[in-house]
Amino acid sequence: MRAISSSTIITDPYRAGIALGESLATMSPEVVFLFSSIDYSVPELLEGLHDALDHDDVIVVGNSSNGFYETTVSSDRGAAVLGLNSDGQVRWRLAHAERLNENLHDKVEELMAMLSVDGETPCLGYLVSDFRVDASRIEAALRESVSFPVVGGLADDYSMQSSYIYVNREVFSDALVVLAAYGDLRFSIRVGNSLQAIGRSGRIDAIEGTQLHRVDGLNAKDFIERETGRTVLQTDRGTLSLLVHDAEVSEEKCLRSIIPDLLDTEDHLVCLAAFPEAIRCKCVWPGRRIWWLRFTPLPKRQALVERARRPRW
Amino acid sequence: MISCSGRKVLLGEQIKHETSALTEAFAPDLPLAGFTSFGEIAPLRRADGYTRNLFHNMTYVLLVIERGTREHALSESMIGEPPAGFVGGRRQARVALRDRGLLAADCESAYALLPDFRTRVEGVVLTFGSPAAARVGPLLWHISLSREALLQGGEFLTVALEAIGLASVADDQARHAKHAEERLLRSDHEVRRRDYLRVTEALQNQVGLVTASERKLSAILESVDARIYLLDRRGATFSPTARRVPCGNLKWKTSPVLAMR
Numbered sequence: 001m002r003a004i005s006s007s008t009i010i011t012d013p014y015r016a017g018i019a020l021g022e023s024l025a026t027m028s029p030e031v032v033f034l035f036s037s038i039d040y041s042v043p044e045l046l047e048g049l050h051d052a053l054d055h056d057d058v059i060v061v062g063n064s065s066n067g068f069y070e071t072t073v074s075s076d077r078g079a080a081v082l083g084l085n086s087d088g089q090v091r092w093r094l095a096h097a098e099r100l101n102e103n104l105h106d107k108v109e110e111l112m113a114m115l116s117v118d119g120e121t122p123c124l125g126y127l128v129s130d131f132r133v134d135a136s137r138i139e140a141a142l143r144e145s146v147s148f149p150v151v152g153g154l155a156d157d158y159s160m161q162s163s164y165i166y167v168n169r170e171v172f173s174d175a176l177v178v179l180a181a182y183g184d185l186r187f188s189i190r191v192g193n194s195l196q197a198i199g200r201s202g203r204i205d206a207i208e209g210t211q212l213h214r215v216d217g218l219n220a221k222d223f224i225e226r227e228t229g230r231t232v233l234q235t236d237r238g239t240l241s242l243l244v245h246d247a248e249v250s251e252e253k254c255l256r257s258i259i260p261d262l263l264d265t266e267d268h269l270v271c272l273a274a275f276p277e278a279i280r281c282k283c284v285w286p287g288r289r290i291w292w293l294r295f296t297p298l299p300k301r302q303a304l305v306e307r308a309r310r311p312r313w
Numbered sequence: 314m315i316s317c318s319g320r321k322v323l324l325g326e327q328i329k330h331e332t333s334a335l336t337e338a339f340a341p342d343l344p345l346a347g348f349t350s351f352g353e354i355a356p357l358r359r360a361d362g363y364t365r366n367l368f369h370n371m372t373y374v375l376l377v378i379e380r381g382t383r384e385h386a387l388s389e390s391m392i393g394e395p396p397a398g399f400v401g402g403r404r405q406a407r408v409a410l411r412d413r414g415l416l417a418a419d420c421e422s423a424y425a426l427l428p429d430f431r432t433r434v435e436g437v438v439l440t441f442g443s444p445a446a447a448r449v450g451p452l453l454w455h456i457s458l459s460r461e462a463l464l465q466g467g468e469f470l471t472v473a474l475e476a477i478g479l480a481s482v483a484d485d486q487a488r489h490a491k492h493a494e495e496r497l498l499r500s501d502h503e504v505r506r507r508d509y510l511r512v513t514e515a516l517q518n519q520v521g522l523v524t525a526s527e528r529k530l531s532a533i534l535e536s537v538d539a540r541i542y543l544l545d546r547r548g549a550t551f552s553p554t555a556r557r558v559p560c561g562n563l564k565w566k567t568s569p570v571l572a573m574r
Contacts, residue, residue: 001379003344011485012433035348039492066318067349071336074328076496077489082346084378126376127354135352139368142354149356150366151376153315156351186379189363191355193320193372231515233508239323241371251359257319257370272352272370284371 001090001185002027007070007080013040017048020081025053029083031092031179033126034062034166035069036079038157042164042171045079050169059094061179062166063128063155089184093122096167096177100133108141108176115180122180124187127152129176130163134210136273138176150178151189193255195284197243199227203280210259212242213268215281220269227283232258232269242271242281255284314347315374321349331373435481437473452477452484 006023010016016036024032032053036045042064049060062081070080084090095114097107115122125146129138131154142150155163165172202216202223215223221232224240232240241255256271275281316331324330336343355374356363427433431450438449442457449455454473 003378005344005346007346009485009489011488014433033346035346063348065348065350067321069314069316069332069345069347069349071332071341071343071345074332075489077492080346082344124376131351135354135368139354139366142366146366149363150354151315151374152354153348153350153374154352154354156318156349188377189355189358190375190377191353191357191369191372192375193317193369195371231511233511234504235508237319237322237504239319241319251357252364252367253357254367254369255371257317273368 002085002087003082004029005070005080005082007068007073007075007078009075009078011077013042013044014048016040016079017045017050018052019048020079021049021052021054024081024083027083027085028055029053029058029085030090031059031061031084033082033084034060034079035081036062036064037067037075037077038064038162038164039077040064040079042166046166046169046171049081059092059179060166060168061094061126061128061177063130064157064162064164064166065155066157066163086183086185091182093180093182094167094177095180096165096172096175098172098175100129100138100174100176104133104137105141105144108138109145111176111178112145115178120182122148122182123185124148124181125150125152126179126181127176128155128165130155130165130173132174134274136210136275139273148180149189152178193284195241195243195255197282197284199283201245201280201282202227204275207274208268210271210274211268212271224269224283241284243284244275244279244281246279256281314345314376315350315353316347317353317369317371317373318349318351319371320373335375435477437470437477439470452480 004024004027006020008016008019010019020034032049034046034049036042046060050058067074067076068078068080073080093115095111097111100107115125125148127138127142127150129135129152135154138154155165157163163173165175165177167175167177200216202218204212204215205217206213212220214220218226224232228240236258241257243253244256245253254275256273256275259270259272314331314335320331321328332345335345351370353369353372353374354366355369355376356366358364431453434450435452436454438453438455440455440457441460444459444462445457447455454477456473
């Protein structure tokens, strides 16, 4: 697998696209991941990228969001690309669904079925969507209808309104796109957050969609106040999260952040996505060194980068 | 890599760690790209593979693919070498915005290529005529030269386009700086003010409760002080208000020490 990444802060969208495309042109990428800030006129960014790549078969997948990362760059504005070329060892297939608010579950199932045609299941999926539906609905659909690892995220612009999804030359909103990989792809997935769980675990008594009402017999705000010793603040946006876990499936844990802008409405808390009732949650708090994520490459024999294999669910 | 925007808020100036942790661990020129997200999707690793796909918040998701050779890194300036000649092309917008030379019958036909030609095209519009120069866009000049001067104008074009290239970079940087400033100014000022008020109110309530408790406790103490009896080491009772005794003589056990009648 050959890879090239590059980034630009050129403000003109077409020029930015050209610059990114030219940086990848030498490798003739099979797939290009494109990440841009939300202030670009995205059709022109894509047009510039494709014009510079000058290769109709290239697959472009990506999104606009509140910022991007590249090898040495973390920026609020600009764009980055990552081009991959497996020299034909990996086959790629792209599928997307729009208007997710209508029959999301069915659409995700159909999309995944499209990616598993001819009896071949992808070894890995990359999924990206803009944040216009409750993400837990996407998660639920993935859990039920997907039998391969999927990595990705939901694009963010803080207002959840102006991020877009890139699919080749097109731009979509309220959409979900999956890039599926087949063949000899060696990969490894890591998930981390370096947050500390504090306090006691509480049973979730009442939740309605993304609205968390009661935990451990208390309203959600009081539960957090009891366990953290402080009142919930609006500036806890992204800081205050709940570790959601199910005692019966101990390996599966995830965090749900609180949306603070809506805190003043009622006693309940609004989370960024729903989660099932009858499981438990625990407050998490950033330590003094939230950034203290460490990555240690293992020797090849220990297969940090391992051959894709079908996971056991 | 996909990193939650909540991490970005908390990390602030430390945000570079999101990528430097990787480049330090793997290679300084590790090909890498990713975005700031509002939610992350990935399975968790376990001994025999991965869990089901999960949706996360406040999380950092890393997908590592077998590494290849990094061939080229950063994009370069959009302004390249001076034009060696005039270039046509099937994509006229591209020609106007990117390529090095454009042959146009007149300025209006050049402007017609893009609705916002004057504001987006960077360079020099050269025409024959009496020597004159006019700025027609933020980084676009219309320069009129005599035919003789134009034929000798290669060096002039080199210098002019280099200057415009530098100006373009400076313009981009200025826009980024302005954006960052705007972001800083609007960043949560009102939210922080409200939080401050909320914390202040909570503290005032706490102080009020403590004060009320203190008053109540004082009242209780005043009313019962005379009725509190302590036991000395021999087990005899006495009232501390009636007769002061050294503390060393008291038996400091919780239940028998304080007896309220």
